[in-house]
Amino acid sequence: MTFDQMLERVRYEGAYPTRQRAEEAVHNVLAALGRQVTGDERVDLAQCLPVEAALILTSRIPATEQLTGWGFVKDLAARTGGTPATARWDTGAVLAVAARLAGPDLLARILHRLPDGYALLFGQAELRQRQAA
Incomplete structure (x- = not known):
């Protein structure tokens, strides 16, 4: 692709009125995701994306603390000046496409390494339960 x-x-996924609005969503969401995904999963995801998208993902230094799925949405809203609802919409539109590009095996690996709440952002059911520490 x-x-x-x-x-x-x-x-199409986000029903955005313009290509520019879709590009803005892609840039914001992939940059934010680049702060959360680390290790081999980050490298493998970048290889699945078009070069321009991979550069956006990998241009961000991973955060020292991972956010939950809801924390990711709130952080994205704060960084973009949008509302949590808009940030959630953008996240869903972009990550649904990224999930298809990644494929089920890589997506499962990514979701295994991220905190709770990301499966829904990628358009997947949240099937695992975290064990109490």
Whole structure:
């Protein structure tokens, strides 16, 4: 998939009125995801994305503390000046496309390494339960 095709797919998924709005969502969400995904999963995800999208993902230094799925949405809203509802919408549109590009095996690995709440953001059911420490 080319970057232009990815943008058109995100535009469709998010029902965005313009390609520019879809590109803004892709940039914001992938940059935020780049702060959360680490290790081999980060490298493998970048390899599945179009080059322009991979550069956005990998241009961010991973955060020292991982956010929950809801924390991710709230942080994205704060960074973009949007509302949590808009940030959630953008996240869903972009990560649904990213999930298809990654495929089920890589997506499972990514979700295993992230805190609770990300499966829903990727358009997947949250099937695992965390064990108490």
